Amino acid sequence: xxxxxxxxxxNDIDEEEKSTFxxxxxxxxxxxxxxxxxxxxxxxxxxxxxxxxxxxxCEAFKKHV
Amino acid sequence: xKNICFINGSLRGKxxxxxxxxxxxxxxxAEAEFNTDxxxxxxxxxxxxxxxxxxTISHAxxxxxxxxxxxxxxxxxxxxxxxxxxxxxxxxxxxxxxxxYIVVNCxxxxxxxxxxxxxxxxxxxRRLLLNWRFAICMSGGPVAAMTVKTPLxxxxxxxAFSAIVADIRHGxxxxxxxxxxxxxxxxxxxxxxxxxV
Ligand SMILES: Cc1cc2nc3c(=O)[nH]c(=O)nc-3n(C[C@H](O)[C@H](O)[C@H](O)COP(=O)(O)O)c2cc1C
Numbered sequence: 001x002x003x004x005x006x007x008x009x010x011n012d013i014d015e016e017e018k019s020t021f022x023x024x025x026x027x028x029x030x031x032x033x034x035x036x037x038x039x040x041x042x043x044x045x046x047x048x049x050x051x052x053x054x055x056x057x058c059e060a061f062k063k064h065v
Numbered sequence: 066x067k068n069i070c071f072i073n074g075s076l077r078g079k080x081x082x083x084x085x086x087x088x089x090x091x092x093x094x095a096e097a098e099f100n101t102d103x104x105x106x107x108x109x110x111x112x113x114x115x116x117x118x119x120x121t122i123s124h125a126x127x128x129x130x131x132x133x134x135x136x137x138x139x140x141x142x143x144x145x146x147x148x149x150x151x152x153x154x155x156x157x158x159x160x161x162x163x164x165x166y167i168v169v170n171c172x173x174x175x176x177x178x179x180x181x182x183x184x185x186x187x188x189x190x191r192r193l194l195l196n197w198r199f200a201i202c203m204s205g206g207p208v209a210a211m212t213v214k215t216p217l218x219x220x221x222x223x224x225a226f227s228a229i230v231a232d233i234r235h236g237x238x239x240x241x242x243x244x245x246x247x248x249x250x251x252x253x254x255x256x257x258x259x260x261x262v
Contacts, residue, residue, distance in 0.1 A: 014188075016184070016188060020181060020185055023184075024137060024138065024181040024184075027137075
């Protein structure tokens, strides 16, 4: 099964902007063709604001690789 | 005299439902009281929007953005204008804390789906210290555009649009609720029409 990973970025993003991005993308999975409709159950969404975040994201999706 | 800047975020030209709503609100603003500018987004925005145009937005006492919902968010062409405006206005300390309203229409039957879009716009306003006021979210766009022009059936729409005019006129500061307006055609019939075309 293929996993899609969506990653947003921005180094000056605050908590509300971060959760808006994640909610907007996650909430509408599949419904709005933001992701391919066939993959709507296999999408992870992350947002990185710095290199530590990016490392944590890599750790998080290592389980799928 | 207050400066009102309308931003038309639809690329559908004269066919746009957004234009119907924009014209309706504009017609409610008395000429003696308000100076109005209308900015239309461009199809291909390879070049930046001109400084003069961005200045018009930054001088506004109220910004009314009228646009369609695209993929639960802001259409790309409007996003481009907002990005240019952000770069222009960021860090300038003489920006006006303009009152900001959004008037959004979508194709789906439920206007509540625009919750995240409202959050995106609030985030944008917070970054530029603009004065977020409220949203008018209308589902069933083309039906809504027809209804707005139909006396007696258009009461809810007129009430919401008048709320913008009154809010600007009085310079209100109290936070107001957003408007979510469904078309007069019931949802099952809307869905049936959608599946039939
Ligand atoms: C690329 C694109 C994406 C759209 N995404 C959505 C959507 O996520 N939800 C929705 O209800 N309608 C969506 N629509 C439909 C438009 O919001 C709807 O047709 C609207 O009435 C167009 O308004 P306008 O005439 O002012 O441009 C989308 C339309 C296009 C072209």
